[in-house]
Amino acid sequence: MELKIFTEMLRDKNSLNFNNLKYKFGEENLAGYLETLGESFYYKLPLNDFKGNSVVLLPAKINLTTQLSKSITISYSGEKYGIQAMEDEIISTLSIEHIDSSRESVRKILNGGAPETSNENKAYGIKRGLDFIAEPSNKITEDNLYQLYKLAVGDFLDDGDRLMPEQKYRHDAVYIVGQDIEHQGLKYQLLPEYIANMIDYMQKDDGLDHIIKSIVIHYYLAYLHPYFDGNGRMSRLLQLWYLVQKGYTSSLFIPFSVYINESRGMYYKAFTSITDNFRVSQVLDITPFVNYFIGQVITKLQKKAEPADTLQRFNDLLQGGEITAKERDLFHYVLSAYGTHEFSTKQLEKDYKNVAYATIRNFVLKLENKGLLSSQRYGSRVRYRLKG
Known part of the structure; x- marks a missing residue:
């Protein structure tokens, strides 16, 4: 396609919305745009979509500056999870999923009180999960991922949402439903293979910035949807866990979910944008979610995080x-x-x-x-x- 048109499309404010690009530039130009991205611009990740094709990123549209990276690279050597950050993280990660929890009840649990309600059980589960990932010796493995799930989510679910005994992932299909079916999780038979590949990817240094990689991991676990319930909580915990394992101990003092909750509509829209684009391109480009996270979480926490x-x-x-x-x-x-x-x-x-x-x-x-x-x-x- 013509370089001038491609450049206009890449610089367009809707460059990551393929339907809008189609309406503005036409189907033929969109086809050329997508072909050019695939040939020369996409960065292929060693993760697969449900059809076995590579998940991709568009580095040209990702703006993570060195200054922003410093927001979570401060060393808090020897410190455990910040109490205030833990309180904020618990309240916000539950609020993202429309689960109400008061500061009084969360503070009670953090001070050793026993949970008395269903929502307090959920808050207690997140506390247990945060305690688990804050311990550097708890490496990211399939067994430990299962242990984290049981601690943070699984032990507090109703029977209908529980995993089968000794099974690490769900044993049936799962759907995310809005006005229509917005997303269907990976076929449950494939979950062990895909999760193993994801963990292998997390343990390898492929040169991708660790912060960006943590965002990729956050999205990808939610995309696979390996559990009947608690996938969002587990995705956010897994991102923090990865950063802790990479030495970013300051992430234990930054309640990421506060910033996600403040932009909750944009958070969910980033997921649906990727799905909508996939229907057009048949390529799982997760750049919209990475862009969301940098703009609405990393940028904002940089302004508030302890210098x-x-x-x-x-x-x-x-x-x-x-x-x-x-x-x-x-x-x-x-x-x-x-x-x-x-x-x-x-x-x-x-x-x-x-x-x-x-x-x-x-x-x-x-x-x-x-x-x-x-x-x-x-x-x-x-x-x-x-x-x-």
Whole structure:
């Protein structure tokens, strides 16, 4: 096709919507556009669609900058999952699936309380899943994926949605239904083969940026739909798990699902856009989902995530002997329990326990003086937060 027309189509705002391109440029130009993408532009992934053809990406339409990558490459060496991030992640990942859970009930569960309702069971399951993926020794294998599923989802399902004993995946067809059937999961007989291939892909370094690869994995598990229920929760957990395994421990302090929930309509639209495009092209191009995730999740968390220089300043002070062991532990607790949320000295004293109020007070004043904390006065009360 003519280079001028191809360039216009590639730069068009609807370049990833094949139906719109067809209406604007005509069927013949769309056919040429798709042929050119296939010959020269697509990056083929070692993952297959349901017909056995390669899943593809369009690198020319993916804009993940180095600055955005830094949002989740900060090292939180030695730290477990942030308590505040865990709370936000649980509430939001359930909300994405229209499962209501209150902060009070989630906080109760995080503090060791027993779940009392069906929704609290679901929240408890996500907590167990997050605890499991936060442990670096839990490598991504088929057996561990099954273990994660049981911990996070499977143990809390009704009988009709449970897997058969000792089976890792569903034993029947599954459909996602809107006004019509929007998606049908992979034939259940093929699930062991496809999941094994996906895990093999996750364990190999193919040169693809780890963040982009985590987004691919998120989409692909949801695409396969290996369970009767909980596929979305498992897809989001698997993405986090992959990042943890690759050393991005800061992902344990970033509630991805908060940003997904804030753009929930766009999240589901990205899935349906891929399906709609496939009907036109017969090529599973997952670029719309990758683009969605970069634009609506990575970009937004970059604006709110704890900047790397705060941790660097803290580490410099620690190495220089200006931070005591007790202050180090308190800083790690603030990072874990509150993230970038505000807290008061009284709240920190209550939550941390076994430390004198004077120690807490001296700690926050010292870290504020060192530029690690900022304060905000509300009448006679003062609240603090980690400073960038």
